[in-house]
Amino acid sequence: MNAVAQVTQGAGVPSRDDAAVLVHGLTRRFGDGPAVLDRLDLAIAPGEFVALLGHSGSGKSTLLRTLAGLDPVTEGSVARPREVSVVFQESRLLPWKRVWQNTVLGQDGADRRDRAVAVLEEVGLGHRIDAWPLTLSGGEAQRAALARALVREPAFLMLDEPFAALDALTRLKMQQLVSDLWTRHRCSVLLVTHDVDEALLLADRAVVLERGRIRTDVLIPMDRPRRHADPRFEHLRGVLLESLGVHDG
Amino acid sequence: MHGEAIFGRLSGSGSVPARSAGYNQITLNCGMNNIYLTSRMNQAKLRRIPIEVPLKEGTADMSGTLIRTVSPVAARAAPRSAWRPRLGVLTRYASPFFLVLLWQAACSTGLLSTRLVASPAQIVATGWSLTRDGSLQTNLAVSLARAGSGLAIAFVAGVSLALISGLSRLGEDIVDAPLQILRTLPALALVPLFILWFGIGETPKIALVALGSSFPIYLNLHKGIRSIDPKLLEMARTLGLSRARTIRDVILPGALPDLLVGLRFAVGISWLMLVVAEQVNADSGIGHMMMDAEDFLRTDIILVGLVIYGLLGLASDQIVRFLETTLLSWRPSHRIARSA
Known part of the structure; x- marks a missing residue:
């Protein structure tokens, strides 16, 4: 070589x-x-x-x-x-769940929403917590996907x-x-x-x-x-x- | 036809997507002798507009260039839409209202024999008297109960079968083939057999409704489950979602739009089945009321029955539409429709 x-x-x-x-x-x-x-x-x-x-x-x-x-x-x-967590090229958010529900998908516990809010604020998406995924821009959708990956620590x-x-x-x-x-x-x-x-x-x-x-x-x-x-x-x-x-x- | 043109080439027998002002999605379909431009303005309305295509005589491949095709709808849609919301209701119902007036006039002047068709005023009067003596409500309740229980059975059966064949390969092998064969049978042809099996009570009527409306529910939900985006399923796996949770959170919500389409078809079919079942043999129900009226040449009662069937169809369609807008509020098309 x-x-x-x-x-x-x-x-x-x-x-x-x-x-x-x-x-x-x-x-x-x-x-x-x-x-x-x-x-x-x-x-x-x-x-x-x-x-x-x-x-x-x-x-x-x-x-x-x-x-x-x-x-x-x-x-x-x-x-x-x-x-482990994976973020793909496409955000792969479920269109029928709100952004925060997508973030904590598959997570249990009463504090699900609080955890979702915290991590969404961390990725700069605190203002779109209750939005439907199909209304997000490409960048916002990827932020949500990052939040979903991070919430699992x-x-x-x-x-x-x-x-x-x-x-x-x-x-x-x-x-x-x-x-x-x-x-x-x-x-x-x-x-x-x-x-x-x-x-x-x-x-x-x-x-x-x-x-x-x-x-x-x-x-x-x-x-x-x-x-x-x-x-x-x-x-x-x-x-x-x-x-x-x-x-x- | 005249107006704005869509330029494109047509070839073979496939469909050629094109775009123009008035259309969301346009496909060109070539048949043997005619060519249609089909547009899906929204899911409910399908418009077919014949277009002229100069084809070379004797060309076997049906290819040619589309020149100045032309949709009156597209050409007029833009300027009209501005004032349509205000005048829309009036213009929309002006023509039917005028036709009813014409019908009434024809009956009043004796141009139309009331033995053939009762006048609109007579229909209203008969409807009112049938309501007063309670026979309309009784018959309506019987018909509603039949359609309702038939639909309920169809819903449970259709959804269960679709889940079995949609969620497992083995289930699909067992369930799908027989159902695909059965669905090609016209359900109404089973009426004689059902009467032999179930007699002439409520059972054959409900069974007929249930059978006819199961298929659209099964077929659409099955398709919906099978066409879930595999990328979402992959995502569910990387998130460690259990099978049960994947079904609950990913597969079922994803197939819901198709289920609702199936439900809308099923509701339409249930009324069709009911009309036949109640007219073949029954001692109550709207269909029976109409058949009874036939013996006494009471066209007014027959027409009241028709109006009732029409209103029932309309109402049930509205219910399914309402379900769609509430359950599928995440879809952008619904949000736009609602805010407009």
Whole structure:
């Protein structure tokens, strides 16, 4: 492999004992086709923010679905905390339940509404508590989906391209929000994204997937808040883009 | 036809979605000899407007370019909508009112024989006297009880069967095929068999109503359950919702719009079934009252019966509509409709 592969060696992969999420030798294929995930190893430390990059068909979504428990583990092993939450690209709110009811869907206890209100205020949606989901804007719907994920106090949060369908300005605000929430809650996060800048703004570590294997695993050792003007930002951006097969001038 | 044009190409026998001012959704359907433009203004109203399509003679693929098609509705809708709310009620009922006047005039002048059709005034008078002696209420109560209990049975049966076949593959294998075969039978053809089985009491009438109205409830709810967005089901799984909770919070509310559509069809069918059941053999009920009147050439009583059936149909449709607006208030279309 090329220079990018050496970055892999340098990355600080958490040891097996203290990892929150541990994927070992995970292989997944559909029918007789090539493996979508090919003996994949991945460890995420408690409180670590990992961005998962890769082209369409590189196995990102399959990995996330396996970690979310939506796809079965047929070969290899996956260990993850019991409390996990997923935010998808679409908000997937139930249109027939009000925003606060969506937030605490499946939660029990007399204080359901109070908890919903608290978490909705945290994501900046305190004014839409009783709204019907179909009246929300795209950004508001994603905030509600984030609230629904956070109210469960997950030890591991999965974000499946959560901002891909939002306009550029809303996306910036949402990235800031996710960054703030993560700073406060300190859960492990796996962010699946196409956006290299997004990965560099938010994550502690970026992992590039190619044909079901990890091609690049690189630490992002920058202080927050991060700036595009930072020379390390530029350097890492080049590294990630190159491992994605994009060469910018 | 004339006015604004929709330009588009027609090909094959499929449907071509297009957009224009007056239509929410338009499909072009090609038959062998005619082509219709079907528009769904809302769920209740379906308009079919024939459009002219120049087709090359002898072309087998039914393709051609649509030029200047043309909907009078679309062309007129925009300017009219501004003052329509104020004058709407008047213009809407002017024509029926005028027709009733004409009918009354024809009867009064002897142009229409009252042996064929009673006059509107006579219908009102007969209706009033039937109410005064209590026979209308008695017969109405009997008919309502039959339709009501038949519908109740149909609702329970239709919903249970749809849940069984909608929620499990095995259930679908067992339940769906026989029902799909049965539903192709015209339920009214079962009248002789039902009389043989159940005699001429209340049972065959209620059974006929129940049978006829079960199918729309079953078919629509089954479809509703099966077409729940799989993404929502996936979401329910990631939230760790139990199967029972998924059914309660995701599947049933998601299928409710379809259930209500089925219910509306079922209510319509129940009246149809009732009319037939009460006219074939009965000693009470609106249908019986009408058949009795036939023996005495009392067209006024027959027409009172028809009016009652019409009012019942209208009222039950309104009830289902009310259910839709209250139960489906989360749908944006209902909110807009209500605020307008």
